[in-house]
Every structure is written in C-alpha cells, then in structure tokens.
Amino acid sequence: MVARHRTSASAAGRVRWKRLAVILVPAGAIAATLVGLTSQGAIAANVSVSGQQFLVTATQLNGTGFEQFGSEVSAGSGTQPVIVSGIGSASLSHLCQAVKAGPLTLRLTAGGSTPVSATNLIVDASSLAGSSATFHGITIGQDAGTLTATPGTAGAAGGFGEQAESITIRNLVQHTWLTTAGTFTLPGLHVSFGGSCP
Amino acid sequence: MADFRHTSLRHPSWRAWRRTRPFWGGLLLAVAGIELIGIPLSGVLSHGAVKLVIYIGIGGVFGVLIGVLLIACGVAVCLNPAHRVFYGIAGVLLGILSFPASNLGGFFVGMLLAIAGGSMAFAWTLADEALDGAVPGTQGQRMLAVAALPAIMLASVLAAPGAHAATAAPQRSGGSCILLVICLPTPTPTTPAPGPSPGASAAPQPSAGTPGSSGAAGHPGKRRAAQRRAAAGGGLVAATATSVITAGSATLVHLAYQGAANVPAGGGGTVRMMKFTATSITLSGDVTASVTQRGPGGKGGVGGKGSAGGKGGAGGTGQVTTLTTSPTLAFSGDVVLYATRLSGCLGPLCVTLTPDNAVTVLLRLASGVTGALTLTLTKVTTDQPLVTAGALQAGALKISFG
Numbered sequence: 001m002v003a004r005h006r007t008s009a010s011a012a013g014r015v016r017w018k019r020l021a022v023i024l025v026p027a028g029a030i031a032a033t034l035v036g037l038t039s040q041g042a043i044a045a046n047v048s049v050s051g052q053q054f055l056v057t058a059t060q061l062n063g064t065g066f067e068q069f070g071s072e073v074s075a076g077s078g079t080q081p082v083i084v085s086g087i088g089s090a091s092l093s094h095l096c097q098a099v100k101a102g103p104l105t106l107r108l109t110a111g112g113s114t115p116v117s118a119t120n121l122i123v124d125a126s127s128l129a130g131s132s133a134t135f136h137g138i139t140i141g142q143d144a145g146t147l148t149a150t151p152g153t154a155g156a157a158g159g160f161g162e163q164a165e166s167i168t169i170r171n172l173v174q175h176t177w178l179t180t181a182g183t184f185t186l187p188g189l190h191v192s193f194g195g196s197c198p
Numbered sequence: 199m200a201d202f203r204h205t206s207l208r209h210p211s212w213r214a215w216r217r218t219r220p221f222w223g224g225l226l227l228a229v230a231g232i233e234l235i236g237i238p239l240s241g242v243l244s245h246g247a248v249k250l251v252i253y254i255g256i257g258g259v260f261g262v263l264i265g266v267l268l269i270a271c272g273v274a275v276c277l278n279p280a281h282r283v284f285y286g287i288a289g290v291l292l293g294i295l296s297f298p299a300s301n302l303g304g305f306f307v308g309m310l311l312a313i314a315g316g317s318m319a320f321a322w323t324l325a326d327e328a329l330d331g332a333v334p335g336t337q338g339q340r341m342l343a344v345a346a347l348p349a350i351m352l353a354s355v356l357a358a359p360g361a362h363a364a365t366a367a368p369q370r371s372g373g374s375c376i377l378l379v380i381c382l383p384t385p386t387p388t389t390p391a392p393g394p395s396p397g398a399s400a401a402p403q404p405s406a407g408t409p410g411s412s413g414a415a416g417h418p419g420k421r422r423a424a425q426r427r428a429a430a431g432g433g434l435v436a437a438t439a440t441s442v443i444t445a446g447s448a449t450l451v452h453l454a455y456q457g458a459a460n461v462p463a464g465g466g467g468t469v470r471m472m473k474f475t476a477t478s479i480t481l482s483g484d485v486t487a488s489v490t491q492r493g494p495g496g497k498g499g500v501g502g503k504g505s506a507g508g509k510g511g512a513g514g515t516g517q518v519t520t521l522t523t524s525p526t527l528a529f530s531g532d533v534v535l536y537a538t539r540l541s542g543c544l545g546p547l548c549v550t551l552t553p554d555n556a557v558t559v560l561l562r563l564a565s566g567v568t569g570a571l572t573l574t575l576t577k578v579t580t581d582q583p584l585v586t587a588g589a590l591q592a593g594a595l596k597i598s599f600g
Contacts, residue, residue, distance in 0.1 A: 008472070010323045012214070013218065013323050014281075014322065014323070014324050015220070015222075015321045016323050017321070020320075020321035023286070023321065024248050024314075024317040024323075027294065027313050027316075030294055030567040031293075031294050031297065031303075031309060033311060034297050038297070038298065043298050045297065045299075045302055046260060046261070046296070046300060046301070048237075048300075049237055049238065049301060062560075070518065070520050071519070081518040081520070083520065088506070099305065106305050108305070117591065125452060125597075126598075126599065127599070128595075128596070129597070129598075130595045132591075132593055133524075133591075133595045134590070134591050134594065135502070135590040136588045136590075137589075138585070138589070139434070139585065140487075140584070140585045140590075141436060141441060141582070141583050141584035141585060142434065142436075143376060143435040143436060143463065143465075144437060144464070145465075146464065152512065158437065158439060158464040158465045159439055159464070160439040160489040160491060160520075161437060161439050164203070164590070180238075183520055186302075188238065189302075191302075191306065
C-alpha cells in the first residue's frame with residue numbers, strides 16, 4: 001500500500017503542523033502589526049461597502065469640499081432612494097459603524113482622541129440627521145449635474161443639489177447603503193461583535 | 199439500491215480526491231476571496247448597477263482584485279498541488295494585503311481565512327514527502343527560505359506607511375502605490391459629466407482634499423473668493439426638480455429685490471427667476487425643504503442618460519421626495535436668493551411674488567427702502583429656491599424620504 005502511494009502521482013498527504021507554524025506565526029505577527037498600525041492611524045485603510053444598510057454615527061463631522069444630491073441605489077428587491085453626500089476631505093470624531101453580517105452585528109469604532117480622517121468620502125444614505133449643522137460658502141438648489149465641490153462626483157442633470165466649501169455637523173446619525181473612501185485612517189480602531197452605535 | 203451503491207462508490211473517490219491535494223486550504227482561500235469581493239460588490243452584482251462601480255473607485259477595485267486572486271489561488275492549489283508552496287504564500291500575502299486595501303480585510307474575516315487557508319496549503323505535504331524531507335540538507339534550506347520570506351514581507355509592510363505618507367500628496371494628480379508593489383494611476387472616479395457644464399471654469403479645486411490636512415480650515419479664504427467669482431460669472435445652474443421651502447417665519451435683513459433674471463437650468467435652457475439679495479435670511483418655525491424628483495433611472499435628460507443610463511434602466515421608481523427639516527436655517531454673509539415664486543405674510547397682508555407680477559414691480563421700486571429694513575414675514579413659501587450664502591447655520595437637521 002505504502003509502496004503504491006509512493007509511486008502514484010496522486011498520493012495522499014496531510015498538513016504538517018510544524019510547517020504550518022513556520023508560516024502562520026510570522027503571517028499572524030505581520031497581520032497583527034498591520035492592525036496595530038492601522039489602529040494608531042499610521043496606515044490608511046480603503047473602505048467600500050455596498051448592498052446592505054448600516055448605521056454610521058459620529059459626534060462631529062468636519063469636511064471641506066462638500067456636496068449633496070439625490071440618487072438611488074439598487075438594494076435587495078428594488079431600488080432605494082438615497083442622499084448622496086460627497087466630501088473631499090473629512091474628519092470624524094467618535095466614528096461608529098454597525099454592520100449586520102448575517103446574525104451578527106459587527107461594530108467598528110474609531111477616532112476617540114484623534115479623529116478619523118477620510119479623503120473622497122462618498123456616502124449614500126437613506127436618512128441623515130444631526131443636532132446642528134454649519135455650512136460655509138453654500139449653494140442650495142444648484143443643478144446636481146454641475147456640482148463641483150467634490151471633484152469627480154456629480155449627480156444627474158436636472159436633479160436638486162447643494163454644495164459647500166466646508167461643513168460641520170454635530171452628532172451625525174446616518175443610515176447608509178454605501179460608503180466608499182479613497183483613504184481612511186482609523187486611529188483607535190476597535191472592532192467588536194454585538195451592540196449598536198449610540 | 200442502485201443509487202446507494204452509486205454514492206457509496208462515489209464517496210471514496212471524492213474523499214481520495216480531497217486527500218491527494220491541499221483541499222481545505224484551497225477551499226478557505228476561495229471562501230476568503232468570495233467574502234472580500236462580496237462586501238464592496240454585493241450591491242453591484244445583485245443588479246448590475248454600473249454607477250456603483252464608478253463610486254467604489256480604487257478601494258473597491260483592489261478589494262475585488264485581491265478577492266479574485268485569492269479564488270484563483272484556492273482553485274489552482276487544488277488543481278495543481280505541486281505548486282502549493284507558491285499558492286500558499288501568495289494566499290497569505292494577499293490576505294495580509296487585504297487589510298489596508300479592502301475594508302480591513304473584509305472586516306477581518308477574509309484576511310483570517312486567507313492566512314489560514316494559505317498556511318494550510320503551504321503546510322500540506324504528501325505522506326511520503328516527509329521521508330524525503332528528513333534529509334537534513336534540503337529541509338534546512340527550505341526552512342531558511344521560508345524564514346526569509348516573512349522578513350521580506352515585514353520589511354515591505356513597514357515600508358508601507360512611509361511610502362503612503364510620501365505618495366499622499368501627489369496621489370491626487372499622479373498614481374497610487376500599495377506596498378510599493380502595485381502602482382496604478384489614480385482613477386479619480388469620473389462620473390460622466392452630465393450635460394453642458396457652464397461652471398467648468400470653477401471645476402478643479404486642487405485644495406479640496408489632501409490627506410491628513412484635517413486642519414481643514416486651511417485655505418477656505420482663497421477658494422471662497424474663487425467660488426464667489428465663479429458664481430458671479432454665471433456658474434449657477436438651477437435645478438429643475440420641483441423644490442419648495444416652507445417656514446413659519448422668515449427674518450430678512452436688508453432685503454433688496456434685484457429684478458428678474460434668466461438663470462441657466464440643468465439640462466439646458468433657462469428659468470426666469472426673481473433675484474433677491476440680503477445681508478441675512480433666518481428661517482424658523484418648522485422649516486421644511488421638500489424636493490421632488492424622478493428617480494435617476496427615469497431621468498430623460500441629455501446628460502442624465504450618460505450617468506444614470508448605465509444602471510440598465512433598473513430605476514424609474516417614479517417620484518421621490520426628499521424632506522429636509524430643521525427648526526431654524528440661518529443664512530448669512532451676502533445671501534443671494536433666486537426663486538420662481540415667493541409668498542408670505544407681512545402682518546395681515548399676504549402677498550405672492552412671481553417674476554413679473556404687479557407686486558414685484560412695486561417691490562423693485564421700493565428696494566431702496568426694503569434694503570435698509572429688517573422684514574419679518576410669516577407663512578413663507580419659496581418655490582424653486584436657489585440660494586448662495588457665505589454661511590448657513592442649521593439647527594437639528596434631518597434629511598429623509600417622505
């Protein structure tokens with residue numbers, strides 16, 4: 001039997017645990033280092049999520065190059081109207097994001113002492129609320145197709161849009177369908193299961 | 199009976215197939231890849247919404263690329279077990295790379311699966327290979343090579359933050375590098391510019407977002423001036439969607455009616471609107487801005503087709519109304535208001551203004567007087583508002599769909 005296996009091209013094999021450790025341990029160490037650096041805000045992460053609704057909260061959002069217009073995303077069985085907000089450069093304090101992954105809720109918090117910063121942040125939200133908002137250099141009622149505050153992002157011509165040079169929103173609460181950002185630095189990153197955002 | 203014999207025959211061969219290759223490692227790699235693809239693309243795949251791909255940009259593209267490569271590694275390692283060391287290491291590297299590149303490694307799950315799967319594929323050996331491996335020379339050399347590899351990986355990872363900082367500034371104009379390995383020109387997400395864009399002169403705003411410049415108040419002064427000039431030069435394009443702002447009361451400081459103006463409208467043409475200027479306009483008492491527009495899928499505009507037509511006509515949900523509510527909206531700093539219709543009550547006297555009615559003509563004559571006053575109107579309704587202001591201070595703001 002052994003002899004046959006030896007010569008056979010399709011011999012059985014198995015995982016050698018020592019060999020596994022040789023690669024798993026350093027790989028784990030590197031991954032842990034990356035996670036650590038990211039949670040210090042030293043490495044920017046790329047974030048893009050779509051196809052499900054999730055909750056995003058922050059105690060304060062500061063942004064420059066803001067624009068907003070109506071659109072829709074495909075979601076589940078049909079389409080869902082959304083408010084598209086684009087921010088060229090944003091910083092968020094006490095960011096919290098709750099994503100439902102099957103039966104689990106993944107809760108991601110960051111930006112406790114140092115705020116989270118994001119570039120080219122685009123959020124498609126089904127609702128948006130804040131306890132107060134301040135805009136500078138604002139234009140409301142601009143055609144959505146001609147918005148220029150966030151380069152490369154504009155809505156459909158004829159739509160209602162608004163844009164501002166800078167924006168501050170306190171106690172932001174958003175239900176979003178899609179988040180994407182060129183870069184995301186997440187200082188103080190903490191991931192946990194269960195619970196929701198305040 | 200025949201069925202039973204069939205499965206009992208098949209089962210061992212399936213089992214033998216699995217046992218003769220790093221099946222579980224490959225499976226984990228493939229699952230990791232599917233998970234990484236799923237997060238950015240599930241919304242896209244379910245409806246083929248091209249617009250989302252444009253939105254997702256470089257982050258999503260890398261996520262998908264890494265996911266596809268992981269699936270390929272997983273399948274290849276099963277089909278070609280001889281190259282399991284290569285596929286295993288590639289899988290582990292891709293898994294680690296997915297952490298900064300794709301949604302924190304698919305919220306950790308995909309990264310951990312890829313590292314586990316790649317390690318298992320790497321560590322899988324033929325039952326008789328262990329005997330060969332016992333030869334000290336080859337084994338020692340291989341171990342050395344294996345040990346050197348993580349050192350290289352670590353070095354590249356540690357170089358990454360520095361590299362990122364270095365590329366951060368030119369990233370907008372040039373390309374972006376991830377781990378010094380993959381360099382791509384930054385695909386600034388280009389939504390096809392819909393329609394004619396008269397505001398083109400004001401388009402590129404290079405200072406919009408340099409990463410890390412969270413001291414955001416840096417250069418608004420310059421840009422504000424630029425934007426003002428653009429606005430004065432006719433950069434304003436009125437939205438054609440039906441929009442109405444209502445408020446319990448409005449306090450207008452130094453309001454002056456500047457006459458009717460033809461404002462360019464989205465999708466071509468112009469709209470005749472009244473132009474008002476004021477030092478400040480404060481709306482209070484259940485301020486509601488309601489915007490009704492067709493879903494983008496149903497838009498028939500010239501440019502609308504270019505940007506939204508890619509959705510395969512999945513939309514067309516008819517009218518969608520967006521409601522913005524706030525207890526107060528305070529515009530200040532050279533407020534310019536355009537509107538097609540404005541109504542309100544000054545004490546018991548209620549008036550409705552449209553660009554060419556008699557009251558408006560009177561108001562035009564009286565603008566010298568109103569320009570020195572503070573007026574308070576009640577029950578204010580403004581149709582098709584187009585407002586520019588130096589600043590807007592809003593109370594508790596809520597935007598939702600009605």
